Amino acid sequence: MYCQINAGGLYGLQSYVAQVEVDISKGLPCFDMVGLLDSEVREARERLRVSLHHINAALPAEKITVNYSPAGIVKSGTSFDLPTALVILAAQGKVPPERLRELWAVGEVGLDARIKQVRGVLAMLHAANQSAFRSYLIPFENLGEGLAVGKLPVMGVCSLEEAMEYVNASAQEQERMRRDAEDRWQSQAKGRMEKEKKTPDFALLCGMEEAKRAAMIAAAGAHNLLLAGPPGTGKTMLARCLPGILPPMSEEEKQEVSAIYSAAGQLEDGTLIQERPFVSPHHTVSVYAMTGGGAVPKPGMVTLAHRGVLFLDEMAEFKRQTLDVLRQPMEEGKIFLARSRGNFVYPADFMLLGATNPCPCGYYPDRNRCRCQDWEVRRYLARLSGPLLDRMDLCCQIKQTPIRKLWEKREASYIDSDKNGSKWMREQVLEARKRQQMRCRGAAMRENGRLSPGEILKYCPLGLEEQEFLEQASEQAGLSMRGCHRVIRVARTIADLEGKDLIGVEHLGQALFFRNQNVLRE
Template identity: 40%
Template sequence: MFCSTRSIGLLGLEPFLISAEADLTRAIPSFDIVGLPDAAVRESRDRIRSAIKNSGFDFPERKVVVNLAPAGTKKAGASLDLAICVALLQAAGQLEGDFSSMAFVGELSLGGEIRPVHGVLPMALGAKQLGIASLFVPYENGAEGAVVQGITVYPVKNLAELAEHLRGTHTLSPAQPLPEGELPSGPLPDFAEVKGQQAAKRGLEVAAAGGHNLLMIGPPGTGKSMLAKRLPSILPPLSYEESVEVTQVYSVGGLLTSGGLLRQRPFRAPHHTVSPAGLTGGGSSPKPGEISLAHRGVLFLDELPEFSRQAMEALRQPLEDGVVTISRANARITYPSQVMLVGAMNPCPCGYYGHPTRPCTCSPAAVTRYLSRVSGPLLSRIDLHIEVQPVEYEAFSSPTPEESSQEIQKRVIAAREFQRLRNPSILCNAQIPPSLLRQSCPLDDGADRLLKAAFERMGLSGRAYERILKMARTIADLDRSEVIRAPHISEAVQYRSLDRKYWNR
């Protein structure tokens, strides 16, 4: 007898429909799975056999052939166990009914329990798009799948419970999303804890308001890492659409620790020993890398010159395009990578080149070699370059409280709203396309003259010109000014001057 059920597969974040077709014939008992299964799918034969027997069913002593269609697409992971098992029981006559509007996702244990799997949120979104009415998922994944509206998601604990629901003897309750108050969102570090560094804080505010990439250069102990870790606290809260995007990436990566949507912007700080694949994603079944896990948030690279040249160069295309494409022999997988890149570095190996009081012990050649580890093409993709100077004693001892993250965030949110009203299709100024640059960045006469002088004197490239214009647009937005004025251009040019000081570019 032949029967078929449905499941959902993923290529990166892209869902596709899988038909689990089971056929039973009178022949020497065997169990084969075809349709380009990987090792985890092939091993499901033993899991399914034991789960069926330990759940009160009879495993058919027939020749069993299961085909996973489409046969030309590789199937990976244990999430197909449940769909294969239901198709097999239906073909054996132990389950009856029309399951064509249903999809089944879950890994089976030997005892018949249904274990959680990765990627349920994008699977649920895909099931809705593909016209599936009901999706059965592991109990622990229920709240995650219930985030999607327009499809009924049933959380299932074990195979026997699922069989009772399909027979109509006991009805499962649909999953419900977690209430807003139950979603995990721990406190973020606050800028009020950072003494002094007003210039650096201003640069971080500009970067947050426009979504610009940022590089901080300064001696050890000046607070570069401390400042970077507080950047998420002044970024605007994630919108619902952004939360869904970020949660999908974490779900596929197996890093989702709760059933609800992620509400805080990601902050990823990989160690400098990370490989290029660790940054951009990869593996035999490609998983998202650090730049995708930081999507809609911050990717912080501390001690930037210590990262391998290959790893840093691998960031160039994702930073420019906002997506990472991983090519394999059997598939091309795309993950999102719209991040704010924040780098921090010392000016030399010893860290004290240009320090006002401590002498640098490095030779000029050593300083040059150290700085040259950061390539020109990567440096040109970083909008703001900020020099973080040592903090004076008076700043530490001052009783005056520092400005809190909440106060800075209000200005950032107001600037982002100003940008949204001007260009509703663009989230922030860093994403303004060249076609809208002139329209979005009108200059008064003084600003135009100043920008022309800076362009000619500094020998700016076309990319640097665009980034200065976008930064000036953000600074003007913080001032609630529709027109970019000379002070806005002056501050933006200042943020592009350190590469001339240290790299002579």
């Protein structure tokens, strides 16, 4: 007997709709699985053999052939377990075969017939939604992802018996079961303790007014920022404060980022990500961990930081090769990966935030404390290549704060009223982003830090005085064409923060001040 059911799969970050076909016929008893399968899918044969036995639906002693199409795509993961089990049950007459043709299902089946959570459900449902199936069957633990994709008729099941009961039920009974599953999931979600986002407040940082200004400019225009200074001056603390002033994500961005984390198996509690990602890899991270590794690469750090911040603490401690792979995604907002199983394009639109010491011991140029030789300093800073530094919009040197600043009063009311606190800074950032949105009205919303050369000419016009000032300053500083474009972008953001429609000389001067990359060598 022949039966078919619809399923979903992932190929990198791309999802697709697959079909699982089974044919049970007389012949030498065997269980063949075809369709360019990975070992994870092939191992389902033994899982299903045991799980079907537990629900009194043992495999028949006949020739069983299961085909997964499209056959040209490598099938991986455990999401094909549930559709394979259902189509075998339909071939045995346990469930109506005609109902499976309009059903879409994914899920891992345990040996005790429980349905377990799988990764990538959110992305797979987006692809399946275009085919408009009659019903969607997913693991109960993934139900939060299913409820986030429009108003799909999604049912979350905990066991293979529950899945059979749902398929055999009438349309009205299926609707009731979906409502019960949703109510059950909602009650469990409310019972979970919400994790507090302990983002430090900028007002808790003593002094550092110049660095706070640079951080606000970076957040307002999605610019890259490099912090340099001796250890203990607050570079890492300032970086941890930055997410507190970033604008909230739109619903489209939440879906996009959540789909990436779902495909990577890092979506917590099956709910959409609400805050912008803040990814901080250790300096020992490899090139493949940064970009994405594997024959079918999993999302790397640059992709997990999409729409958020990639923070590289102790930036000069990273291998130069690891840092240089960031150049392309910093320019294009995506990364191209060539692997043995094909070429992949992953999103990687992030803000790069770096923090580094000026030398191995950290105290250069204070020769009273620094014991590094000049060649050691040069070799240490040489890990930050010129092309990478040229892509940093803002560079800021952080110096030691006087100890007396530690005794200043820091109460909650002071933090809320402080113009250097996160609350006030976030308001300024949101106002600047609104101005950018109004300026790009009728076109795709682009932050100032992402404007193309053509868009710079359109949205960032300079007067004759400003052009002459930038030309003279670029000659003195030896700025490249890319550097001049980045100065104009930063100046446009500074003007937005001040509520100005046109870029002035003072805005360009401040942008050039933060552009000074000699802060690492002063």
